[in-house]
Amino acid sequence: MIRPLSWLLLSLWSLAAAAEETLHYPADPEAGAPQSLVIHAALDLPQARPLLEAFHRRHPRIELTYRNLTTLELHQRFLDAPDTADVVLSSAMPWQYYLANDGHAQPIDSDAARRWPAWAQWRGELFAFTFxxxxxxxxxxxxxxxxxxxxxxxxxxxxxxxxxxxxxxxxxxxxxxxxxxxxxxxxxxxxxxxxxxxxxxxxxxxxxxxxxxxxxxxxxxxxxxxxxxxxxxxxxxxxxxxxxxxxxxxxxxxxxxTQRLAFIPRQAPHSEAGALFMEFLLSEEGQRVIAEQTHLGAMHPGLSGTGTADALRDEVGDALRPIAIGPGLLATLxxxxxxxxxxxxxxxxxxxxxxxx
Missing domain, CATH: 3.40.190.10 (Periplasmic binding protein-like II)
Incomplete structure (x- = not known):
């Protein structure tokens, strides 16, 4: 396993603008016992907001905090405090794979996770959810x-x-x-x-x-x-x-x-709420939000048409070359x-x- 990335982060850290953006969705007091969910991500708010709003409508008793950071800020913040986020998602595939490979991701045992394409996940811990x-x-x-x-x-x-x-x-x-x-x-x-x-x-x-x-x-x-x-x-x-x-x-x-990768940290403070979000992210319902309300490209095998990976495959065919989720990503680091x-x-x-x- 590759060891801490201080050599790379120090060389790039000054280039990552400190521009954290936050969304907060309070729990509905009439929806039952409240839970907390903290998501740290590198996904701009216009793309993230439809997913967050749909999730919160389904789980109104969850108080949801979403922090959007640059990929390098996200990675460094996780290394500094691996027990502060319940879900971490990012487009920086090598960095996400590094964290999972280094033992920071917990396995997800859910129907959606078990049905997710094998090529779009790693060891049941790290999941691609966009295309x-x-x-x-x-x-x-x-x-x-x-x-x-x-x-x-x-x-x-x-x-x-x-x-x-x-x-x-x-x-x-x-x-x-x-x-x-x-x-x-x-x-x-x-x-x-x-x-x-x-x-x-x-x-x-x-x-x-x-x-x-x-x-x-x-x-x-x-x-x-x-x-x-x-x-x-x-x-x-x-x-x-x-x-x-x-x-x-x-x-x-x-x-x-490229694909955005998400995982639940092993030290997540609210891992049950994190599991609910991951279940939604990989569900047909959540993926339909991605297809219809964002340009991220839905990957659910049950979806086709505009806004999905299948539609892009129909348009481009065999020319598509998804970056593989596996040990080859570590060569990048x-x-x-x-x-x-x-x-x-x-x-x-x-x-x-x-x-x-």
Missing amino acids: EPIVMVVHRRLLERFGEVRSHGDLLALLDNHTEALAGRIVTYDPVRSGAGYTYAIEESRLSPRYWDLVSALGRARTVLVDTTGEMLDGLEQGRYLLGYNLLGSYVRDAVADKPDLVMVVPEDYALV DRLKREALLARWRREFQREVPPQR
């Missing part, structure tokens, strides 16, 4: 000038053929500063033999490197960038819904899929492997970069 593609966002000005970009191959050809015209107009994650960006980099380097060619082409085009999907979307909406690479699709769908100048593209050659991959990433990205004018 979110990693996408590109293309500005219509780029489409009108250069044509459609449907795949990574199309993007590579575009960058090779129009390097100067696109200089400074492409944006993506910085894998050095962003945990998500690094996770996608390590997964793509395994998936695609041309990944390093693409990194080099991004470097030649002086691609702008940022820390979050939100920063990329802001620049795309303002017209500073013409193409964003490797954005979180669940956030993109909301952003482009009323932006006719922006088009979301799920790459047709391969598309990474291995210090030597991280340093080796980032060293190559810097080398490829900086190679043959034209001088700034």
